[in-house]
Amino acid sequence: SQKIEQNSEALNIQEGKTATLTCNYTNYSPAYLQWYRQDPGRGPVFLLLIRENEKEKRKERLKVTFDTTLKQSLFHITASQPADSATYLCALQNSGGYQKVTFGTGTKLQVIP
Amino acid sequence: ETGVTQTPRHLVMGMTNKKSLKCEQHLGHNAMYWYKQSAKKPLELMFVYSLEERVENNSVPSRFSPECPNSSHLFLHLHTLQPEDSALYLCASSQGALAGGGSGTQYFGPGTRLTVL
Numbered sequence: 001s002q003k004i005e006q007n008s009e010a011l012n013i014q015e016g017k018t019a020t021l022t023c024n025y026t027n028y029s030p031a032y033l034q035w036y037r038q039d040p041g042r043g044p045v046f047l048l049l050i051r052e053n054e055k056e057k058r059k060e061r062l063k064v065t066f067d068t069t070l071k072q073s074l075f076h077i078t079a080s081q082p083a084d085s086a087t088y089l090c091a092l093q094n095s096g097g098y099q100k101v102t103f104g105t106g107t108k109l110q111v112i113p
Numbered sequence: 114e115t116g117v118t119q120t121p122r123h124l125v126m127g128m129t130n131k132k133s134l135k136c137e138q139h140l141g142h143n144a145m146y147w148y149k150q151s152a153k154k155p156l157e158l159m160f161v162y163s164l165e166e167r168v169e170n171n172s173v174p175s176r177f178s179p180e181c182p183n184s185s186h187l188f189l190h191l192h193t194l195q196p197e198d199s200a201l202y203l204c205a206s207s208q209g210a211l212a213g214g215g216s217g218t219q220y221f222g223p224g225t226r227l228t229v230l
Contacts, residue, residue: 043223
């Protein structure tokens, strides 16, 4: 069955360092991979989307890589700040149809001042 | 704000009550979704409406009944719920249709925190 695993339930990092979150998947051939941020008591907010034929995508301090051979995506936040503390969700999306999106359990990032 | 609103934000109900959750999107999208989020579990897709037609029902118990009267509004009618149904219920919309088009990026509402006593 399809499975999405995010490296750890929680990750603590010192302010200013680069946070790296991992998303691995099995039994899936996604057309797109997305990353979302979720704050407590709120809905997830879309951050970045990367297509299966793209290796890397950047947006300000965020960088996403996508390796379809390893079936893995890495999500980096450079120069991390306490305001980056949140849960980050990886999501896979197929192509065609109504573009069903399947979410991972998330990694809770805590940036320590 | 994401352009997706949900009411109520919090709901406490007994197992014999009937209530409804409401979602409205102001983004002109043509697909709307209901998700359930429980602690330490991934988001569970419950229902999908695309162009106002239900295209997915993920083995959800019949005590949950969705309704999509138009492309901007989505309801989730609840009756005779169980305590294990307590969770955060999230509505989302996207520009994705059976005919294709759009990235399928999900725009979520703030959710309804449901507690079943």
